Amino acid sequence: MNAQVAVKMKSGPSIMLASGNWFDLLDPWNSDFSIEDIAQGLANICRYSGQCTSFYSVAEHSIHVSDAVDEFKLEALLHDATEAFLGDITRPLKQLLPQYQEIEKTVEDAIFSRFGLEKNSKAVIKAADLRVLAAEQSQVMPAGTDYWANGSGIQRADIRIEFLSPSVARDRFMAKYAALTGG
Numbered sequence: 001m002n003a004q005v006a007v008k009m010k011s012g013p014s015i016m017l018a019s020g021n022w023f024d025l026l027d028p029w030n031s032d033f034s035i036e037d038i039a040q041g042l043a044n045i046c047r048y049s050g051q052c053t054s055f056y057s058v059a060e061h062s063i064h065v066s067d068a069v070d071e072f073k074l075e076a077l078l079h080d081a082t083e084a085f086l087g088d089i090t091r092p093l094k095q096l097l098p099q100y101q102e103i104e105k106t107v108e109d110a111i112f113s114r115f116g117l118e119k120n121s122k123a124v125i126k127a128a129d130l131r132v133l134a135a136e137q138s139q140v141m142p143a144g145t146d147y148w149a150n151g152s153g154i155q156r157a158d159i160r161i162e163f164l165s166p167s168v169a170r171d172r173f174m175a176k177y178a179a180l181t182g183g
Contacts, residue, residue, distance in 0.1 A: 015085065017041075023085050025103060028110035033085070035115070035177055041084025043170035049090050052140040056161060058083050059169040061132065063176050068128040068157045072121035074180045077173070079125045082107045131157040 012026025018040045021032040042059035046052070058080050066077040080088070082104050094101060112119060134149035135156040140163075149156060164172065 017085075025085070025107070028085070028107045029113070031110070033114075036174070038078070038081045038084040038111075039170045039173040039177070042080065043166040043173060045083055045088045047088060047136070048141065049088065054140070054163045055165075056136070056140050056163055057166060057169040058088055059166075059173040060162065060164045061136065063169075063172055064132045064136075064157065064159045064161075065125065065128050066176060066180070067159070068132055069124055072118060072124050074115070074177075075117045075121040076125045076128060077176055077180060078111060078115060078117060079129065081111045128157070130154050132159060135159045136161060 012024050014022045014024045014031075017023055017033060017037045019034065019037050021034075021037065023031045023033050023037070039059060042062060043057050045058045047056045047058055047061055062077050062080055065079055066073045069076045083089075085107060086100075086104060089097070089100065094104075111117070130149075131154055134146050134154050135158070137146035137149075138156065139161045146156075
Protein backbone atom coordinates (compact mmCIF):
# COMPACT_ATOMS: atom_id res chain seq x y z
CA MET A 1 0.00 0.00 0.00
CA ASN A 2 1.33 3.44 -0.97
CA ALA A 3 0.39 5.92 1.76
CA GLN A 4 0.27 9.59 0.81
CA VAL A 5 1.76 12.14 3.19
CA ALA A 6 1.98 15.93 3.12
CA VAL A 7 5.78 15.81 3.26
CA LYS A 8 7.80 15.56 0.08
CA MET A 9 11.50 14.86 -0.15
CA LYS A 10 13.36 16.79 -2.85
CA SER A 11 16.77 17.95 -1.75
CA GLY A 12 15.31 18.13 1.74
CA PRO A 13 12.04 17.79 3.61
CA SER A 14 9.39 19.91 1.93
CA ILE A 15 5.93 21.17 2.81
CA MET A 16 3.10 21.95 0.46
CA LEU A 17 1.93 25.55 0.57
CA ALA A 18 -1.68 26.69 0.27
CA SER A 19 -0.80 27.82 -3.27
CA GLY A 20 0.04 24.23 -4.20
CA ASN A 21 3.76 24.99 -4.43
CA TRP A 22 6.35 23.07 -2.46
CA PHE A 23 8.70 24.70 0.04
CA ASP A 24 11.94 22.81 0.67
CA LEU A 25 13.01 23.51 4.24
CA LEU A 26 16.68 22.85 3.44
CA ASP A 27 16.68 24.57 0.04
CA PRO A 28 14.43 27.63 0.32
CA TRP A 29 16.49 29.37 -2.38
CA ASN A 30 15.06 27.06 -5.03
CA SER A 31 11.57 26.83 -3.57
CA ASP A 32 8.67 28.44 -5.40
CA PHE A 33 7.06 30.71 -2.78
CA SER A 34 5.38 34.08 -3.04
CA ILE A 35 4.24 36.96 -0.89
CA GLU A 36 0.76 35.39 -0.98
CA ASP A 37 2.19 32.21 0.58
CA ILE A 38 3.80 34.27 3.32
CA ALA A 39 0.61 36.26 3.99
CA GLN A 40 -1.46 33.06 4.11
CA GLY A 41 0.87 31.41 6.61
CA LEU A 42 1.31 34.42 8.89
CA ALA A 43 -2.41 35.16 8.96
CA ASN A 44 -3.15 31.66 10.23
CA ILE A 45 -0.49 31.51 12.95
CA CYS A 46 -1.36 32.76 16.41
CA ARG A 47 1.28 34.68 18.37
CA TYR A 48 2.46 33.48 21.79
CA SER A 49 1.86 29.81 20.88
CA GLY A 50 -1.84 30.63 21.17
CA GLN A 51 -1.41 31.46 24.87
CA CYS A 52 -3.12 34.84 24.63
CA THR A 53 -6.61 36.11 25.38
CA SER A 54 -7.85 35.71 21.79
CA PHE A 55 -6.49 34.75 18.38
CA TYR A 56 -3.83 37.30 17.39
CA SER A 57 -2.00 36.54 14.17
CA VAL A 58 1.62 37.01 13.24
CA ALA A 59 0.32 38.90 10.16
CA GLU A 60 -1.40 41.51 12.34
CA HIS A 61 1.75 41.74 14.48
CA SER A 62 3.87 42.26 11.36
CA ILE A 63 1.67 45.12 10.20
CA HIS A 64 2.10 46.79 13.60
CA VAL A 65 5.89 46.45 13.43
CA SER A 66 5.89 47.93 9.93
CA ASP A 67 3.82 50.86 11.19
CA ALA A 68 6.22 51.35 14.13
CA VAL A 69 9.29 52.16 11.98
CA ASP A 70 10.13 55.23 9.93
CA GLU A 71 12.49 53.36 7.62
CA PHE A 72 12.69 49.74 6.47
CA LYS A 73 8.90 49.37 6.47
CA LEU A 74 8.93 46.43 4.03
CA GLU A 75 11.65 44.66 6.00
CA ALA A 76 9.58 45.21 9.15
CA LEU A 77 6.47 43.79 7.47
CA LEU A 78 8.44 40.68 6.51
CA HIS A 79 10.54 40.39 9.68
CA ASP A 80 8.73 37.21 10.78
CA ALA A 81 8.18 35.81 7.27
CA THR A 82 10.13 32.64 8.12
CA GLU A 83 7.27 31.72 10.42
CA ALA A 84 4.98 31.30 7.40
CA PHE A 85 7.00 28.15 6.62
CA LEU A 86 8.49 27.16 9.99
CA GLY A 87 5.77 28.15 12.45
CA ASP A 88 6.02 30.56 15.37
CA ILE A 89 8.40 28.84 17.76
CA THR A 90 8.65 30.48 21.18
CA ARG A 91 11.97 32.14 22.00
CA PRO A 92 12.76 29.76 24.92
CA LEU A 93 12.26 26.71 22.68
CA LYS A 94 14.34 28.23 19.84
CA GLN A 95 17.23 28.61 22.29
CA LEU A 96 17.13 24.84 22.86
CA LEU A 97 17.20 24.02 19.15
CA PRO A 98 20.44 25.18 17.49
CA GLN A 99 19.68 23.25 14.27
CA TYR A 100 16.31 25.02 14.05
CA GLN A 101 18.12 28.35 14.33
CA GLU A 102 20.36 27.38 11.40
CA ILE A 103 17.35 26.43 9.27
CA GLU A 104 15.56 29.65 10.24
CA LYS A 105 18.62 31.72 9.24
CA THR A 106 18.80 29.99 5.83
CA VAL A 107 15.09 30.56 5.20
CA GLU A 108 15.43 34.19 6.30
CA ASP A 109 18.37 34.73 3.93
CA ALA A 110 16.33 33.29 1.03
CA ILE A 111 13.38 35.57 1.87
CA PHE A 112 15.61 38.64 2.15
CA SER A 113 17.12 37.81 -1.23
CA ARG A 114 13.78 37.02 -2.93
CA PHE A 115 12.24 40.34 -1.86
CA GLY A 116 15.38 42.50 -2.07
CA LEU A 117 15.38 43.37 1.64
CA GLU A 118 18.16 45.29 3.41
CA LYS A 119 20.06 43.19 5.94
CA ASN A 120 21.24 46.29 7.77
CA SER A 121 17.61 46.87 8.84
CA LYS A 122 17.68 44.29 11.62
CA ALA A 123 18.63 46.60 14.53
CA VAL A 124 15.91 49.11 13.64
CA ILE A 125 13.33 46.35 13.27
CA LYS A 126 14.36 44.61 16.51
CA ALA A 127 13.84 47.86 18.44
CA ALA A 128 10.39 48.33 16.87
CA ASP A 129 9.53 44.68 17.47
CA LEU A 130 10.29 45.14 21.19
CA ARG A 131 8.11 48.27 21.37
CA VAL A 132 5.27 46.38 19.69
CA LEU A 133 5.85 43.35 21.94
CA ALA A 134 5.50 45.52 25.05
CA ALA A 135 2.26 47.03 23.73
CA GLU A 136 0.92 43.64 22.66
CA GLN A 137 1.55 41.99 25.97
CA SER A 138 -0.37 44.66 27.81
CA GLN A 139 -3.35 43.98 25.51
CA VAL A 140 -3.32 40.23 24.84
CA MET A 141 -1.76 38.65 27.91
CA PRO A 142 -2.63 38.55 31.62
CA ALA A 143 -2.08 41.76 33.59
CA GLY A 144 1.55 42.33 34.51
CA THR A 145 3.00 40.16 31.74
CA ASP A 146 4.64 43.24 30.26
CA TYR A 147 6.60 43.89 33.48
CA TRP A 148 9.91 43.51 31.67
CA ALA A 149 9.29 46.67 29.61
CA ASN A 150 8.76 48.92 32.65
CA GLY A 151 12.38 49.10 33.76
CA SER A 152 13.97 48.58 30.37
CA GLY A 153 13.36 52.02 28.91
CA ILE A 154 11.34 50.53 26.06
CA GLN A 155 8.49 52.79 25.06
CA ARG A 156 5.39 50.81 24.13
CA ALA A 157 4.33 51.28 20.52
CA ASP A 158 1.09 53.19 20.05
CA ILE A 159 -0.94 50.30 18.64
CA ARG A 160 -4.33 48.78 19.19
CA ILE A 161 -4.70 45.04 18.76
CA GLU A 162 -7.83 44.25 16.73
CA PHE A 163 -7.68 40.44 16.91
CA LEU A 164 -8.26 40.21 13.15
CA SER A 165 -9.61 37.01 11.69
CA PRO A 166 -7.13 35.14 9.49
CA SER A 167 -8.84 36.23 6.27
CA VAL A 168 -8.91 39.91 7.28
CA ALA A 169 -5.31 39.75 8.55
CA ARG A 170 -4.19 38.20 5.25
CA ASP A 171 -5.99 40.88 3.22
CA ARG A 172 -4.54 43.72 5.31
CA PHE A 173 -1.06 42.21 5.12
CA MET A 174 -1.34 42.01 1.33
CA ALA A 175 -2.69 45.59 1.17
CA LYS A 176 0.23 46.80 3.29
CA TYR A 177 2.66 44.94 1.04
CA ALA A 178 1.08 46.46 -2.08
CA ALA A 179 1.22 49.96 -0.57
CA LEU A 180 4.91 49.54 0.28
CA THR A 181 5.96 48.04 -3.05
CA GLY A 182 3.62 49.92 -5.37
CA GLY A 183 2.24 46.64 -6.61
